[in-house]
Amino acid sequence: MQQPVSGVSTAEIIHEQAVSDTKGKMLGEEIYPRLASLFKLFGDTTRLKLLHALEQNELCVCDLAALLSITESAVSHQLKALKLSNLVKFRREGQSVFYSLADDHVKILIDIALEHIME
Numbered sequence: 001m002q003q004p005v006s007g008v009s010t011a012e013i014i015h016e017q018a019v020s021d022t023k024g025k026m027l028g029e030e031i032y033p034r035l036a037s038l039f040k041l042f043g044d045t046t047r048l049k050l051l052h053a054l055e056q057n058e059l060c061v062c063d064l065a066a067l068l069s070i071t072e073s074a075v076s077h078q079l080k081a082l083k084l085s086n087l088v089k090f091r092r093e094g095q096s097v098f099y100s101l102a103d104d105h106v107k108i109l110i111d112i113a114l115e116h117i118m119e
Contacts, residue, residue: 041085042109046070047078054088055107058100 013019041047049068053059061079065072079099082088089102101107 038085041081041087042113044078046074047082048110050075050078050082051087051101051106051110054099054101055110058091058098060096060098064099 042051046068050064053064053067059067061072061075064079065075068075079088079090083090086102087106088099090097090099092098
């Protein structure tokens, strides 16, 4: 099969119906970079540990740092990225800030990935 040139495919379509059907199910071009960005966040061991810990319990930065044996600064840095991507949320209780998973979708992503690698 030939490679696309300048965004235009010069490949010959053999199975026209399958290609047409698939093309109709593809998402808009703006969606794929967002999806790739989400998966990049899951591509970091520290962020995965944080997410998995937060799947178990709502925790503050100092507890997460102690649990993972990393600095509070490192935890805060990673939590910021996870918060900006809507993977975690936080709530204040007095002087403390507690973090948890943003919603069940995040838990499902983690659980499915774990199930896949444990097979």
